[in-house]
Amino acid sequence: MVPNKPDPPSTPFWNVNVPPSQHTETCPGFLTYAIDTNPRDRAILSTPDSDYIRQSWPQVQQLVRENRPDLFQRVPSDLRLYKEYCAKLVEEYGSVMRFVVEERLGWGDEGVDGEVEGGLGDPVVFDEANYKILQNDWPYGIDSRIVHLVVWTKFTLLTNPATEDLTPEAHAEIERFVDETFVAKCGREKVVWFRNWTSLKSIQAVEHFHVMLFDPDAKVVREVTRGDVAFAEQVKKGYGLGG
Template sequence: MVDTHGPSTNTPFWNINVPPSQHTTDCPSYLRYAFKNDKDRQILSTPDSEYRRQSWQEVQQIIHDNRLDLFLRVPSDLRRYREYCEKLVEQYGTVMSFVMKERLRWGDVVAKGKAFECPDDYTILYNDWPYGIDSRIVHLVIWNKVDHPSEPITSTNPNGDLTPEARKQINDFVDETFASVCGKENVIWFKNWSSLKSIHAIEHFHVMLFDPDREFVERITHGDVPLAEKVGKAGEIK
């Protein structure tokens, strides 16, 4: 039997971090997936006040160990993320369609050149729904029309890691674009495993910057603002 309650309360997980006046008897449709997802159900069962953000050192270790599954979102942010994704699917058909049309404003994903050669082939934006990490860490996503090929999935490479050439291309780009400004010790990047990708059809990887100059971030993202800062609170998202 699935435990639907928070760790120290009789309140069902879908009512945690929600004002009592907005509690519901039934689980909202956008959170029903959590009945079969132990990790997310545990997060959603945690009051925001008990959540501890992951430090820069922890973030670096998670990426170094390739344990991307250990990244977490603030409980109320996870709830808003799932609610917003459901509404995007209702309106656009898929999250990918929304990203292409509204965030990237790309008509196609046909590259004009090789990796990072043409500025029109890639875009740097905020991660719309960042993890629950130290608030000084800026989480960006580099969307690319050029594929970054991975090695075939095998017993020794179960996650399909990048080819050496692709990894070098990204490393060089990250060093030139971010580390040269923020300092190599304040920059780290990763690419989600296929099993963790929320958007499969558009090539992208993640860059995290520790306490960067905000004017630099504004310039490189062309003044982008993450969706998490635009949409309403849980239950108020439109």
């Protein structure tokens, strides 16, 4: 009788999607949060990229309609790289927010503490000097034809503190801006936008909302972002990962 073979040792989640030569016996500091406090991220990080299924455009539209931004997630290897670089940015800049404000937005302190005069009902709020559209530096694990942009603003997007939802006035103003800036160029069925719940926002002090475009004309994306390139693409090239 042949004894049952023992199950092969499982790969620790922090070594999944990492070349064997780079495996470590202990969890890197930038991933220890996933051991006890974030089982969702631990499950994602434990998934080989080859098993990950990207969310489709209909799924993206549904999540936005249902106001479930918490159900978006990143490709496992992208999540790992995101956490690693966030840790490096904190070391160099003091916070990820400071990096975004100084390097990505070029706003200095005004993008952190300053607010323009007026409210979202004021038609001059979405003036070119008061917002910037950039590629999402670390986009979600969605259909690769979807372009994920972030609209950063120097003014507050008013919300209901009890629900974290935008006020009707703020929602209407953003909707108007999105229609003029994106829908008019891409078509209504190819555009969605949302604002993360406060508890989900990785950059708390700089106001922003997300826009996703399905298979847009590359020229349109270059125009609205002024040729911006996601930071993740620069990082991947530095690692020799393409992008």
